[in-house]
Amino acid sequence: MFFASDNAGYVHPEVLDAISRDNAGYAMPYGADAGTQRVQSKLRDIFEAPDAMMHLVATGTAANALALACLSQPYETVFCSAVSHIHEDECSAPEFYSGGAKLTLVPCAVDKMSPDDLRKAIANEGTRGVHGPQRGAVSITQVAEKGSVHTLDELKALVDVAKEFDLPVHLDGARFANAMAALGCSAAEMTWKLGIDAVSFGGTKNGLMGVEAVIFFDPAKSWEFELRRKRGAHLFSKGRYLAAQMDAYLTDDLWLKSAASANANMARLAAGLRGLEGVRFLAEPDANMVFALMPRAMHRRLHDGGAVYYLMKGSLEGNDPNEPLLCRLVCDWSISHDQIDHFISLAAG
């Protein structure tokens, strides 16, 4: 019963098969292989963006930090939610890659910025001449950090605020497929049709070994990205193995099917938990992640029964035995219904 993260499961067998199939002969290194070209072409088709440029990297932090470095200047500030992954979980990689840009934290009720708060945060910067940082890119996480999925209207409203100020928009799509599966929209509808400029298109949390694509809809930034990627040591000599993974991912909708499985697993889990006394969700689990408050006794039963998940910071510190614990539960594509049902029955006590 492993609900700790969607980056802990095994690689989808079709992905590993694709690697094995390609594992013969020689291929030109550093992305000059045929597979990398094929992936670029498939992504252009999927995104209905024939001019877009796609670049592969191996970690989500690399995708985010490199994309933002291409959209920002060192004397600018990037606008993101106060709980954003780029702020909380990347050890200041965006600051490092941008040469010292700031992040301006926009308040959020749970994990979504409101357009008004974003507008206020942007309006509040760039007003002190050279003394303050200048307004830089806006970064939005989809699926958001506590499990919410922005609707297309919500995304549009945030992008529109950025465009009021003529700022570029980056989408941290570590769980891009899960969001699309939840919304039932197209990749284009969730990105450039809204005005989004660059996307971190995740694969690692959805069955790959370690591949993300950075997509620029305007190819002008592409060469700078390639230089910054190399300089950041993220250019793989054996790029063909990144390409093989992403290629399999994009073949026969594997990416969407895996995401749909993960989301369905979470829906099953949430449905089970929802009925239990003392359980409350921080946000509706729109995709494959939920932050749930649960009674301590329930946690003890689960833990003793072998369930693995993260207790959020501070959960166990207090002394009040009546205070519930905040747990993060994530389903990946491979979790079985049996595991979920067993978890629920343990929780029910």
Place this chain on the structure above:
Amino acid sequence: MFFASDNAGYVHPEVLDAISRDNAGYAMPYGADAGTQRVQSKLRDIFEAPDAMMHLVATGTAANALALACLSQPYETVFCSAVSHIHEDECSAPEFYSGGAKLTLVPCAVDKMSPDDLRKAIANEGTRGVHGPQRGAVSITQVAEKGSVHTLDELKALVDVAKEFDLPVHLDGARFANAMAALGCSAAEMTWKLGIDAVSFGGTKNGLMGVEAVIFFDPAKSWEFELRRKRGAHLFSKGRYLAAQMDAYLTDDLWLKSAASANANMARLAAGLRGLEGVRFLAEPDANMVFALMPRAMHRRLHDGGAVYYLMKGSLEGNDPNEPLLCRLVCDWSISHDQIDHFISLAAG
């Protein structure tokens, strides 16, 4: 007939098998998996260094730039040969990761610094108070960039110069195994027993998909490395797949056997070329790489016959048909004797 690089061949089947074998169930992410612990332990045994700390990354540039960032301050200068990979081929990743340190280029006849030149270069810096950069780490490449292998005595002499000035020493061992196979020494003899402080221990050029280990013999720098690795976006969530590769690499001497194969392939190639009219080597191919001057007609025959390798910069620019061309030829472990013999027969004309 692919002699372009040892980063273009396929992954060793035993490595891929290891990945497949491990591809089940869940593993704690970010290096907290059992495989990563196992690799650390194996490397400690191999290096006879029970306190050393080992960290996995996926590219050689990451290994070098992160190791040097831990050994250097932004106001220092790193001493390396004028043809070193960290200077020529990493798009200034060392400068980026160190926060703007300099590289001081030590002259080299072909690809090895002499102790005297290194001493002179070090003595020449750090003499202008705050006006010049301060003396920083020394970085040595083994196998060196044009195919030479430093003898243990040569390495010792360079390390001793660094120690005269109390400077830390980094070994760029992208082809570490090839050097060891050539020298027939132990890993300890080629590193900490000489006084080397940190090693980029390469695997990617010798049959892995993309894994290098950074080794610090003094564990004090280890935590800083982990922070810089994360901040550089080089911490893999699914670290177990890096570990699986490195584990297979270190099992049953696969790393040394593969390197020995590659070296033997080069020896066969070199023996064949050596007898041909008009062929000259820039340096003796001690390991698996040679830079060879060859007549233009010979190159044309090889090229037309399907041989793939790099012509060095400027080779084809001149107009003098009598001027030889400088070619880089690299053998990986998987090159067949047939390919080599066919290459030689084409070259012979």
Place this chain on the structure above:
Amino acid sequence: MFFASDNAGYVHPEVLDAISRDNAGYAMPYGADAGTQRVQSKLRDIFEAPDAMMHLVATGTAANALALACLSQPYETVFCSAVSHIHEDECSAPEFYSGGAKLTLVPCAVDKMSPDDLRKAIANEGTRGVHGPQRGAVSITQVAEKGSVHTLDELKALVDVAKEFDLPVHLDGARFANAMAALGCSAAEMTWKLGIDAVSFGGTKNGLMGVEAVIFFDPAKSWEFELRRKRGAHLFSKGRYLAAQMDAYLTDDLWLKSAASANANMARLAAGLRGLEGVRFLAEPDANMVFALMPRAMHRRLHDGGAVYYLMKGSLEGNDPNEPLLCRLVCDWSISHDQIDHFISLAAG
């Protein structure tokens, strides 16, 4: 009637006289002159800190950014109030000089952090292993940004929190003398006796042309400071003119007398304003600065009468004529009583 800033007045005549007196003959450059030595010695006496190291720079931002760069690592976060000058008014100089460290903004009612909020902010960082930034220095501004002066007990409580976590403490003392004059304490009591490690000791806002001293009570950081200062282009060749200014400043208590004048001027201004209908202070003006809410009609009279001061951001944007305006009023040492009284009479209408 110039109340816009204490960095807009003229240089104290005794300071200019000192420059003129010294303006003859040759002096060794880059701080190797006798005057720089003399200043170091005087500051050590004043601070009762015989081992401390003092370094001169020409701007307050240089003092803060360089001091913090010596106390922080790029992968750390600096704790400061949400309205701190280093966050709001230095165009991310601390991020630049530290190589990309973060600032963690501690909430503050007006301009002082509470020990509890600081503790909470520190406790909240450094809990996510390598994923978040590590805990770095604490920076406190004295006089604080809205005109408050921390009492010694308040400072002590904040420093104690930093020491609970073993973090170094920096004091941004752009108005150091004004705070000391307000508290009537010694320089040592306001700094190292509390546990403060480094001080930006301001002079520019108190009658100098442009000189600040950075003071490290532990001399171990001194050489690194000198390297970072040079590298940041803040080492003056003609250092003797910085020294001459600081020397005059420290002679016959000029610094304290000037600060006392400035504070007294503010007290006179505040006393006058306090009695007026509709005027309210954001914080008690403990030193030489006040943020005052005043009716729009009052502002119009003052403005038309030639008074100069800053309206804070947004003050004039609203449409509600009943909403008061937020003004910043600063007195330097040279403001005359006539100017102040004329201002009050204009304000009174």
Place this chain on the structure above:
Amino acid sequence: MFFASDNAGYVHPEVLDAISRDNAGYAMPYGADAGTQRVQSKLRDIFEAPDAMMHLVATGTAANALALACLSQPYETVFCSAVSHIHEDECSAPEFYSGGAKLTLVPCAVDKMSPDDLRKAIANEGTRGVHGPQRGAVSITQVAEKGSVHTLDELKALVDVAKEFDLPVHLDGARFANAMAALGCSAAEMTWKLGIDAVSFGGTKNGLMGVEAVIFFDPAKSWEFELRRKRGAHLFSKGRYLAAQMDAYLTDDLWLKSAASANANMARLAAGLRGLEGVRFLAEPDANMVFALMPRAMHRRLHDGGAVYYLMKGSLEGNDPNEPLLCRLVCDWSISHDQIDHFISLAAG
């Protein structure tokens, strides 16, 4: 007899008078004062460049590093001579300000690059795709580091090489006035008429307390410069005192007169030295600096007689009493003929 440097003399009395004259009342801070505007206008007139933007800083290193940061990307390399001040004497400030760009050192016989060597150095970079740094700005020092002045034709030839590759050109003019005085040309002829894009226009070595202007002939880079200057902590609150110095400098040709004096002093010194047995110049002293080889006995006489100048690195290390010493001798505007003549008579023995 102080020939150590032109940054050790006193400030020209007319400059100090200008400061004193302006030292009254209030002036808007951060360059919004009237004096800064006046200086901009005067520099535009002198450079015959009505659209150019001028920015004041206080050190030559700040001028160079900030100008180059605006002309370079972190993944580029700046081309400069192997003895350039930006490489040898700024503790890697250009690397720091540019975010980690490289400097490519162009060989030079004494202190001037040849167009061929520059072309070769540029051609040699930017040929390895993303693996090497990209071609960046060219920086030329005028007066060069060993005392030579480039003729207009020499400058033109270097700028033309840069323009072949479409690269921007920076002129490090720490001794701009001395060069102009030596060449008898106009400021425009020595800069934008040749194609130079940005100039560090020095004042500190020629009678100012500490002011340099950075000039961009294309104003497009001006705003970025202002942000980088603030972020680098080089924006002075009391900018009026920088302006007052520069204003006096540009009034009644003070800058050119002072430079002419300094050059004439050097000419007198050189004429005297030239006749002495065993004296040889590294380069013809075209302006106010000479590097002279002199017998050890001569040096001893001068030293014992109270002459101050720098012995170059290594001069005194050797044991051979017959080996001459390399000395740097610099004249500033204020050196008296008596001092020079006394120096010569001591040298003559």
